[in-house]
Amino acid sequence: MSEGSTDEPEDTPDDVLDVETSAGSEGTTVTVRGEVDAHTADTLRHHLEGVGAGTVVRLDLSGVGFMDSSGLRVLIAAKRRSVEGGGDVKVVAASRPLTRLFEIAGVADHLGLDARDDAS
Numbered sequence: 001m002s003e004g005s006t007d008e009p010e011d012t013p014d015d016v017l018d019v020e021t022s023a024g025s026e027g028t029t030v031t032v033r034g035e036v037d038a039h040t041a042d043t044l045r046h047h048l049e050g051v052g053a054g055t056v057v058r059l060d061l062s063g064v065g066f067m068d069s070s071g072l073r074v075l076i077a078a079k080r081r082s083v084e085g086g087g088d089v090k091v092v093a094a095s096r097p098l099t100r101l102f103e104i105a106g107v108a109d110h111l112g113l114d115a116r117d118d119a120s
Contacts, residue, residue: 016040018063019047027056029092033063036071044071048078053085059111062093072105079111088112 017034028051036044051057057078061067079089090112094102102108 017043019044021047021051024058027058027087028052029058029060031060031063034065036064036067036074038068038070041070041074045074045078048074048089049081051082053082054087055082056087057082057089058092059089060093061091061098062095064095064098067098067101072101072107075111076107 017032017036017040019033020031022029022031030047030051032044034040048057059075064071075089075091082089091098091102092112094113099108099113102111102113
């Protein structure tokens, strides 16, 4: 073993971000848990791109404790792609830190965030 190495593997994006997709009568719900940052944003982007064009995507972000600008970019790009294809992306639930982030960034309305649906 080289100096400074450990036996513990490094976290992969799938270790710190869990994304589940389920189809329902109101659209496809994408439930995200973990942290969305530069390390994990591509995982979220991949899942959102996997949802068919023209689909209404309902994002449940109540299990996300942290998101940086990388995650915001993914959400805004997914919204744009979906709307262009005749669908939509709406945040139906968000953790308190994300609600605050969306408000500060000025994207809460754009993402369809309804304060009544926020998780505590």
